[in-house]
Amino acid sequence: MTGTGRRLWRAVLLVTVAAILAAGCSSSSSSSSSSSSSTSSPSSSPASSASSSAPATTQAKQVLHVFGYGFETIPALGGLLPAETYMINEEKVAAAAIASDPASKVTIDYTFCDTKFTANGSLACAQQAISPTGCSGSPCDVAFDIQDIADYISVPMIAKAGVPVVLVNALSPQATSNPGAFCLNGTSVDAYEGLGYVLKQEGAAKVGLITFTNPAASLQNAWVAAGVKAQGMSVSGTSVIPLTTVDPGPAISTVLGGSGDALVFNGSNLGTAIKDARTSYPGVKLAVPGYEVTNQLMDGLPTSQTDGIAVSSWVTPPSATSLPGVAEFLKEGGEAAEGAYPGQDNTIQVWNGIHFLANVADTISGPISAASMLSALRSANDVSMNGLMPPWSASQRGKNGAVPCSPYNVFVQETIQNGIEVATEPGVFRNPLTGQVVYTDPGVTAPAS
Numbered sequence: 001m002t003g004t005g006r007r008l009w010r011a012v013l014l015v016t017v018a019a020i021l022a023a024g025c026s027s028s029s030s031s032s033s034s035s036s037s038s039t040s041s042p043s044s045s046p047a048s049s050a051s052s053s054a055p056a057t058t059q060a061k062q063v064l065h066v067f068g069y070g071f072e073t074i075p076a077l078g079g080l081l082p083a084e085t086y087m088i089n090e091e092k093v094a095a096a097a098i099a100s101d102p103a104s105k106v107t108i109d110y111t112f113c114d115t116k117f118t119a120n121g122s123l124a125c126a127q128q129a130i131s132p133t134g135c136s137g138s139p140c141d142v143a144f145d146i147q148d149i150a151d152y153i154s155v156p157m158i159a160k161a162g163v164p165v166v167l168v169n170a171l172s173p174q175a176t177s178n179p180g181a182f183c184l185n186g187t188s189v190d191a192y193e194g195l196g197y198v199l200k201q202e203g204a205a206k207v208g209l210i211t212f213t214n215p216a217a218s219l220q221n222a223w224v225a226a227g228v229k230a231q232g233m234s235v236s237g238t239s240v241i242p243l244t245t246v247d248p249g250p251a252i253s254t255v256l257g258g259s260g261d262a263l264v265f266n267g268s269n270l271g272t273a274i275k276d277a278r279t280s281y282p283g284v285k286l287a288v289p290g291y292e293v294t295n296q297l298m299d300g301l302p303t304s305q306t307d308g309i310a311v312s313s314w315v316t317p318p319s320a321t322s323l324p325g326v327a328e329f330l331k332e333g334g335e336a337a338e339g340a341y342p343g344q345d346n347t348i349q350v351w352n353g354i355h356f357l358a359n360v361a362d363t364i365s366g367p368i369s370a371a372s373m374l375s376a377l378r379s380a381n382d383v384s385m386n387g388l389m390p391p392w393s394a395s396q397r398g399k400n401g402a403v404p405c406s407p408y409n410v411f412v413q414e415t416i417q418n419g420i421e422v423a424t425e426p427g428v429f430r431n432p433l434t435g436q437v438v439y440t441d442p443g444v445t446a447p448a449s
Helices: 075-080 086-098 119-129 151-160 187-201 217-230 248-254 270-280 324-332 347-363 369-377
Strands: 027-030 063-068 106-114 142-147 165-167 182-183 206-212 234-241 263-267 286-288 312-313 411-419 422-425 429-432 436-438
Touching: 063 086, 063 182, 063 347, 086 106, 086 142, 086 347, 106 119, 106 347, 119 347, 142 151, 142 347, 142 369, 142 422, 151 165, 165 347, 187 217, 187 263, 187 286, 187 312, 187 411, 206 217, 206 248, 217 234, 234 248, 248 263, 248 270, 263 270, 270 286, 324 347, 347 369, 411 429
Parallel strands: 063 106, 063 142, 142 165, 165 182, 206 234, 206 263, 263 286, 286 312
Antiparallel strands: 027 106, 312 411, 411 422, 429 436
């Protein structure tokens, strides 16, 4: 999701934008069989009670109609944003792999709708998702929210129609609290709260917070502040700046003042913010949410100015090649599909999400439909996430501090190295407020603290 024209920030995480009007739901449907073997813990296909001497029978795969949606473009920001075709590309890569997997019971018919970073666009996409012909002329079995800035509109509408919504990044309380929503990570909340922990590791004491104007701006700063205070630090100042701010320098001076020694920046022109902060406040410690780490946002700064910046992410990045999920991502060609966002955490998360949907669909013994997918998601247990996240269980949603749509209350600690996100502890997931280790992937040595 990318904010200021995803030069702003791609992962977008902000919850809504009723601020931009353009509507328009462009859908590009790409039908490809899909089923997952690598990222899955699907239940075995129905037994064909044939004796060992009976000839084997091949069961035709069912079609899972997936309605993907989110902002691929931001027309209001003109040429600032390269089309985020990685979203479609990653889903096609995963769908193709699933199609060729003989163990899978499904193929994926994939339709994509561009919300264009607008409330009207979100509404139009939601209307298509619940249409009887929304997915290649058929009803959609599941909606896959990749990055809808106005999920407060889309998720309640789609879920009310009985179509389950699986989210890569839930933003609004209307989305995170909806019983028909199923989140693949700890959402924006964990990613923001974890910024306090990563800055504490850098020795920070007083942190300035900057985010951009959006309906969730106050929540975003509040989440970061909660993480900062939980680590025994204080907030030196907060600011909310317009989405199209060219010079963040004045805001940086406001939030750091004469006492701040660290800055959390969430907005456009990240590169300019980094330069301003380092120039005016030598030695300042910097931290950003994972979705901010893109070449576009960092304006091509040399790695000498970006290396070592602390990152809090909601999922393991594709640079963690020691993990099985990353190895599978690379094997299937996901790396080539990253487009303008190499190494960015959302690329691998979108890819993994399609595998997750196929894994859940594989557990359905009868016909696949929105109703059967909803039931399967509600009862899903210990679904493998290939080490990119802990195993996913519906019974854990909303527990242990997690938001209602998610079984997770964890984040991934990272830094920027050579312009991309690098996990500090691959396979280790920590509580965003306490920093305590919550889960460690099998085969990964748990850190001492």
